[in-house]
Amino acid sequence: MGILVVGSVAFDSIETPHGKVENCLGGAATHFSLAASYFTPVRVIAVVGKDFTAEHEAVLMRRGIDTRGIERADGLSFHWKGSYAGAMDSAKTLGTDLNVFEKFEPKIPAEYKDTEYLFLANIDPVLQARVRSEMPNVRRVCGDTMNYWISDHRENLAKVLRELDVLLINDGEARMLTNEHNIVQAARKVLAMGPKTLVVKHGEYGATAFFGEQSFNGHAKMLHPFRAPALPLAEVIDPTGAGDSFAGGFYGYLASQPELTPEVFRRAMFYGGVMGSFAVERFGTERLQNVTLEEIEERFKLFCQISHLDYAKA
């Protein structure tokens, strides 16, 4: 049990039609960890600067997240500035200050070595590959990436893809990675690159999982895809971290289960949507810090109600 996540712990300055925040705690590993922490123990590897205080660390520790792998470096933490407008389906990046993240050399504490589930958040694929190789005994590896690594670091990324049980990317990234417009054709090409399973996130439209033949060892082949809905929300306050929160709910649930079956995978997709739907209700990580298990279960049921026939009977 338990997940080790390597990725960014950062500060975000965000403007949306609902307001703005400066220097709020963010980063892929942060959103992922908080979302996953409701399902399974989480350990983080990241680097932060002197601006990351005990108060920030407490946000993670209150959720039981193991922060021993968060290294303090001289300088400032990674800082992202962005804004959303209109349908808020994509961020406009106003600034990216890598700061201490630029020289990030992930170090895995000895106490982390027995973690069974590895999540490689969106960082340089060279670092993703290194962490993977230093964790030879993990049961599962799940990873994320982004357009920058796809376009400019393709060979390094290819090495990571070969190691993945699950790759989690969005529609645009899947198309960019494969030069295919059709998402099913794109999925076939991605699966041929190595990942046993591909989860394509569609933002407000949910997500689709595509399964390779090796997705479920010892289980019947599951050849057709699986589509999980997203919750239609009347108010999206801040979409930042929604995809990482999806990943946290998805992988957190997977890691909490004794066995990876098709049904467990399907439920994980729903829990991913659930955690993504909470994340966007407030700026930054505010909502993910304070959701309850009852709220998660209630929303999981709501996801079933909005997508299942015969729900009353099921």
Add this chain to the structure above:
Amino acid sequence: MGILVVGSVAFDSIETPHGKVENCLGGAATHFSLAASYFTPVRVIAVVGKDFTAEHEAVLMRRGIDTRGIERADGLSFHWKGSYAGAMDSAKTLGTDLNVFEKFEPKIPAEYKDTEYLFLANIDPVLQARVRSEMPNVRRVCGDTMNYWISDHRENLAKVLRELDVLLINDGEARMLTNEHNIVQAARKVLAMGPKTLVVKHGEYGATAFFGEQSFNGHAKMLHPFRAPALPLAEVIDPTGAGDSFAGGFYGYLASQPELTPEVFRRAMFYGGVMGSFAVERFGTERLQNVTLEEIEERFKLFCQISHLDYAKA
């Protein structure tokens, strides 16, 4: 039982990455009728020109569609030319020759007057309203519209919206109609304009139904939306008419059921997706002419498999 549809019967010249066709039978009423004909009797009101031959009519008649309301006028039929590229999620219109459609004055044959379900396909809202008023005893009215009527004929459209049990439009149309980016907020505004229920089509991502308080008379309020998936298809040959085919499957199933319950509505959304998924497998109406009831039921099950938890148990 039975549906009366008023709309375009036309010829399409279409180019997609998979090839091109010239002057193939098309039009909203054609796609709608063929899709709905697998569920319930369908009657059509439209106008065509001399180029609409007995062979074209036979396409509809072979599916048992009542063509007595198709008026022959001097001149040529409505002709649409368009092309699709890339992800094929929107058509580029290369030409629209309204021809005989420009002076379309729908006339309802006396034999059609007992039809219980009316579908107002995408035509001038003045004509939609007229047909509605001439069918005072229908049980349900469902309608479609498009950006042109929304932007330039808003007052006329408003009169139609007040009469609708179900409005079927896509994301862009819902946003345009309400000036709301958020689709839930847009849905609330649309429902306030009159339709008891709104179905928003999301193309390859499926569709969402939003229910007003009057959606289901005599049934419990169903306040949250319902999301139906679309089938991830490896090959979309021609997206033309997918939305009309969705409408045909959706409304055809509704009209085939003795009562409109929330469960019937949900299933109708799935049948809409099923017929839309068939429509795009071939150019024009080719696939819709030749699908079988067994294929429809098989695909309906597939839609459940790709979207339901515990499918094996359900």
